[in-house]
Amino acid sequence: MANTTLTPIGTICFPALFEPKKNKQNPTANARYSLILLFDDTATQTTAYQDLRKMVHAAIEEKWGAAKAADPAFVRSLRLPFRNASEKDYNGFDKGTIYISPWSNGEGPHASRPDVVNLHGDKIVVPEDVWAGQLGRASVRAFGYDSNGNKGVALGLEHVQIVKADCERLDGKQSADKAFAGADNSQLAALGIDPNATSGGGASNDDFPF
Numbered sequence: 155m156a157n158t159t160l161t162p163i164g165t166i167c168f169p170a171l172f173e174p175k176k177n178k179q180n181p182t183a184n185a186r187y188s189l190i191l192l193f194d195d196t197a198t199q200t201t202a203y204q205d206l207r208k209m210v211h212a213a214i215e216e217k218w219g220a221a222k223a224a225d226p227a228f229v230r231s232l233r234l235p236f237r238n239a240s241e242k243d244y245n246g247f248d249k250g251t252i253y254i255s256p257w258s259n260g261e262g263p264h265a266s267r268p269d270v271v272n273l274h275g276d277k278i279v280v281p282e283d284v285w286a287g288q289l290g291r292a293s294v295r296a297f298g299y300d301s302n303g304n305k306g307v308a309l310g311l312e313h314v315q316i317v318k319a320d321c322e323r324l325d326g327k328q329s330a331d332k333a334f335a336g337a338d339n340s341q342l343a344a345l346g347i348d349p350n351a352t353s354g355g356g357a358s359n360d361d362f363p364f
Contacts (some may be wrong), residue, residue: 196304217298
């Protein structure tokens with residue numbers, strides 16, 4: 155089994171880290187925990203990216219032997235985890251060069267949900283605190299597969315670290331404060347509501363009928 159390594163920091167897309175999701179193209183397969191990490195040109199020049207490529211090469215050698223791993227024609231015939239971002243017309247992908255899609259099994263006895271932590275190593279447990287557009291990296295491992303005529307190397311997802319949370323969302327969803335900013339408050343006066351009043355701390359204990 156190839157060793158685990160850390161990816162470069164990239165833009166997180168399509169995170170499914172708290173609940174596994176089914177693959178629409180293969181609905182009979184187990185649901186997976188997954189994300190896409192989008193790397194720009196700076197990320198692909200890092201040592202972390204080169205270490206990731208070396209781990210993938212080691213997985214090829216482990217699965218098919220050193221001679222096959224050294225054969226460029228054979229390596230080109232494999233489906234490798236490094237994909238060209240220009241292949242996809244997803245929001246934000248124009249800012250990247252390469253993307254990877256590590257995953258882990260979300261069903262059965264071998265299900266493995268990745269831990270998600272912040273830059274300080276504190277666990278993130280609220281799914282809404284993670285969204286597409288944040289910057290992060292992952293702990294991954296590479297493994298070769300040969301099934302039903304499909305050969306390649308995939309990346310197993312172990313853990314995810316969010317290194318910058320306050321980023322523009324790629325899914326277009328607004329925060330609540332931005333959603334209501336600039337709302338028409340002309341009805342408030344008729345309802346006896348002062349929009350400039352200091353917000354209260356909520357209902358007091360005396361307001362509850364028990």
